[in-house]
Amino acid sequence: MKLLSQLRTSSFQLALLYMVVFATSVFLLLAFIYWRTAGFMTAQTDETIEAEIAGLAEQYRGSGINGLISIIRERVARDPNAKSIYLLTTDDFLKLAGNIQTWPEESRSESGWINFTLDESVGWTGPERLARARIFEVQGGLRLLVGRDVDELTNLKRLIEGAINWGMGITLGLALLGGFLMSRSTTRRIEVINNTSRRIMNGHLSLRIPTRGTDDDFDQLAENLNQMLDRIVYLMEGIRHVSDSIAHDLRTPLTRLRNQLENTLMSVDNDEAREQAARAVSEADQLLATFNALLRIARLETRGNTADMKPVLLGELVTDACELYEAVAEDKDQRFEQSVDSTVSIEGDRDLLFQMVSNLIDNAIKYTPEHGLITVEVRKEGDQAVFEVGDSGIGIPDSEKDQVFQRFYRVAKSRSMPGNGLGLSLVSAVAEIHQGSIRLSDHFEGAESPGLKVTISMPAYTVSPKRLKDTQTLPAAESAADASHQLPDAPRN
Amino acid sequence: MKALVIEDDQDVANYLVKGLKESDFVVDHAADGKEGMIMAASEDYDIMIVDRMLPGMDGLAIVKTVRATGNQVPVLILSALGDVDDRVEGLRGGGDDYLTKPFSFTELLARIESLVRRNRQSSETETVLHVADLEMDLLARTVRRAGHNIDVQPREFRLLEYLMRNAGQVVTRTMLLEKVWDYHFDPQTNVIDVHISRLRAKIDKEFETPLLQTIRGAGYMLRETA
Numbered sequence: 001m002k003l004l005s006q007l008r009t010s011s012f013q014l015a016l017l018y019m020v021v022f023a024t025s026v027f028l029l030l031a032f033i034y035w036r037t038a039g040f041m042t043a044q045t046d047e048t049i050e051a052e053i054a055g056l057a058e059q060y061r062g063s064g065i066n067g068l069i070s071i072i073r074e075r076v077a078r079d080p081n082a083k084s085i086y087l088l089t090t091d092d093f094l095k096l097a098g099n100i101q102t103w104p105e106e107s108r109s110e111s112g113w114i115n116f117t118l119d120e121s122v123g124w125t126g127p128e129r130l131a132r133a134r135i136f137e138v139q140g141g142l143r144l145l146v147g148r149d150v151d152e153l154t155n156l157k158r159l160i161e162g163a164i165n166w167g168m169g170i171t172l173g174l175a176l177l178g179g180f181l182m183s184r185s186t187t188r189r190i191e192v193i194n195n196t197s198r199r200i201m202n203g204h205l206s207l208r209i210p211t212r213g214t215d216d217d218f219d220q221l222a223e224n225l226n227q228m229l230d231r232i233v234y235l236m237e238g239i240r241h242v243s244d245s246i247a248h249d250l251r252t253p254l255t256r257l258r259n260q261l262e263n264t265l266m267s268v269d270n271d272e273a274r275e276q277a278a279r280a281v282s283e284a285d286q287l288l289a290t291f292n293a294l295l296r297i298a299r300l301e302t303r304g305n306t307a308d309m310k311p312v313l314l315g316e317l318v319t320d321a322c323e324l325y326e327a328v329a330e331d332k333d334q335r336f337e338q339s340v341d342s343t344v345s346i347e348g349d350r351d352l353l354f355q356m357v358s359n360l361i362d363n364a365i366k367y368t369p370e371h372g373l374i375t376v377e378v379r380k381e382g383d384q385a386v387f388e389v390g391d392s393g394i395g396i397p398d399s400e401k402d403q404v405f406q407r408f409y410r411v412a413k414s415r416s417m418p419g420n421g422l423g424l425s426l427v428s429a430v431a432e433i434h435q436g437s438i439r440l441s442d443h444f445e446g447a448e449s450p451g452l453k454v455t456i457s458m459p460a461y462t463v464s465p466k467r468l469k470d471t472q473t474l475p476a477a478e479s480a481a482d483a484s485h486q487l488p489d490a491p492r493n
Numbered sequence: 494m495k496a497l498v499i500e501d502d503q504d505v506a507n508y509l510v511k512g513l514k515e516s517d518f519v520v521d522h523a524a525d526g527k528e529g530m531i532m533a534a535s536e537d538y539d540i541m542i543v544d545r546m547l548p549g550m551d552g553l554a555i556v557k558t559v560r561a562t563g564n565q566v567p568v569l570i571l572s573a574l575g576d577v578d579d580r581v582e583g584l585r586g587g588g589d590d591y592l593t594k595p596f597s598f599t600e601l602l603a604r605i606e607s608l609v610r611r612n613r614q615s616s617e618t619e620t621v622l623h624v625a626d627l628e629m630d631l632l633a634r635t636v637r638r639a640g641h642n643i644d645v646q647p648r649e650f651r652l653l654e655y656l657m658r659n660a661g662q663v664v665t666r667t668m669l670l671e672k673v674w675d676y677h678f679d680p681q682t683n684v685i686d687v688h689i690s691r692l693r694a695k696i697d698k699e700f701e702t703p704l705l706q707t708i709r710g711a712g713y714m715l716r717e718t719a
Contacts, residue, residue: 251595266515278710327687351678
């Protein structure tokens with residue numbers, strides 16, 4: 001699978017294209033070399049034959065037909081290996097002189113250059129060979145064939161052809177391997193960029209793409225992307241800053257307005273006026289609550305996870321939240337199922353975690369119709385503490401799942417429900433502080449009302465022996481529920 | 494009852510002073526930390542309301558100094574800083590309660606009254622609480638009304654105990670969440686109401702005079718109605 005995906009990368013395809021161009025070039029180059037060397041050798045053979053013919057012609061002019069016969073015989077006798085081939089015949093192909101017996105059958109009517117095989121048909125007794133020859137008619141009705149054994153030449157040509165074939169094969173192999181290796185190193189660097197981008201999109205906005213410091217094109221790409229990210233963060237912070245400043249600056253006058261209304265409420269006797277003032281106060285309270293939530297999220301987001309984190313028994317905390325909300329679900333006739341591993345703990349901020357957990361359970365109950373099902377689960381998965389809330393409500397369409405964590409975002413189908421669109425933003429901010437990741441999925445996939453399942457995994461806290469020695473106040477629950485913000489008058493049983 | 498308000502914001506101070514006076518408190522106001530310290534040292538107050546951020550002095554420093562002299566006057570800290578860390582710091586610094594601005598006056602008053610009352614009942618050693626014909630035995634962990642046993646869940650027991658200890662006073666939903674459930678958070682819905690109505694069904698339903706009352710716009714109160 002991995003190899004397959006490697007083959008599909010554009011860098012490999014680029015390497016493949018390069019390989020095709022390269023192999024074609026190599027092929028053309030080798031073809032050219034073959035053409036030149038083989039052509040040269042053929043030409044050399046032809047030149048030798050021409051030289052022999054010139055010698056014979058001179059002899060013939062000097063001493064006539066008898067002289068020609070005797071020089072042929074002389075040359076045949078001098079060349080026992082029959083490198084040169086001669087045959088002089090009469091017009092009807094009867095042998096007069098030469099080292100082969102009969103005229104090659106297939107070229108009796110021709111003249112000029114021929115290629116033929118030295119075998120029994122021409123009265124050749126040695127091993128079969130290839131030969132090239134020139135034939136023509138001599139004055140007086142005689143026919144002359146002068147040739148050369150080209151077997152060696154042919155062998156050489158075969159050798160060259162073989163070398164060229166092997167060369168092509170090796171070239172293709174090396175090109176394929178080189179392309180694969182080259183594209184793999186490119187793919188790896190692109191993969192780094194892709195992975196980082198994905199993590200950034202998942203909310204780790206402070207991450208940057210690593211550079212090698214070689215200032216090559218990938219480094220430049222990474223640097224440009226990083227600068228773009230810086231710019232995005234800057235712009236986002238600008239927007240956030242503006243909205244937070246608005247919330248902050250409006251909060252004070254709104255508080256005054258609210259307080260004046262409350263003063264009015266306390267001092268008027270008219271029932272109707274009191275009713276109206278009370279409504280105005282609660283409207284103002286709603287506005288203030290929205291502003292406060294907004295500011296709280298902003299503070300959490302800028303705080304990061306530097307806050308004073310203590311071990312918290314997540315299991316117990318969730319059980320407490322369930323106990324608080326189960327009654328609400330019962331009033332709506334909803335089934336409330338919990339499966340909580342009470343030993344699971346994480347390091348965190350108890351009140352913020354409770355806020356997160358209660359927001360999610362509250363949402364689940366709110367968006368699930370009567371007789372629906374709410375499930376709450378806490379479990380340990382490897383080194384992760386997982387908190388999961390599921391419901392059987394209308395769910396959130398896939399296209400909107402990513403957006404629900406944005407401030408003021410309301411899912412289209414639920415705009416009519418009460419709420420300010422900040423609950424999940426707060427959840428996401430709290431999860432972020434606890435290095436958690438949030439996943440939204442359909443609780444009942446494919447069902448008419450698929451419901452929503454929110455899964456938050458955070459690094460689990462395990463008491464290491466060393467830490468236990470450092471902080472004797474553990475176990476976790478005790479120190480998390482530290483009485484520091486527990487007021488003395490709270491009933492403790 | 495005497496209250497000292499140490500608050501530099503004139504608007505908030507006026508609002509506090511006016512509201513407290515209408516609730517029958519005698520109110521002194523100091524606009525900065527130094528003045529506030531002198532007043533706290535020279536007079537006996539039933540309650541101090543201290544702003545966290547004061548010109549020239551941190552509100553927490555005042556509380557620490559007052560506590561250092563052995564003065565156990567209840568202190569409520571007001572702050573624009575609402576983070577849990579700030580709360581914890583404020584309460585560790587000697588404050589008895591912590592309220593984030595902006596707040597509603599009913600919330601503030603409910604908390605002040607609870608603090609003052611607690612300070613008066615200096616000992617909490619009583620083992621049986623009474624409100625009208627409702628009786629709670631803290632040791633046996635039983636609840637009885639007019640001689641009938643009432644079966645309550647552990648959390649309902651704590652809820653009722655808190656209401657009984659603050660009988661006759663308004664108790665807000667936030668106070669209940671903080672003190673009965675021991676979590677400080679903003680519920681998106683009035684989840685407390687459900688628990689109150691369940692408790693009400695147990696202690697009031699079969700009796701003639703209801704004890705647990707809803708105070709509109711404020712919270713709840715457990716009291717004997719005439």
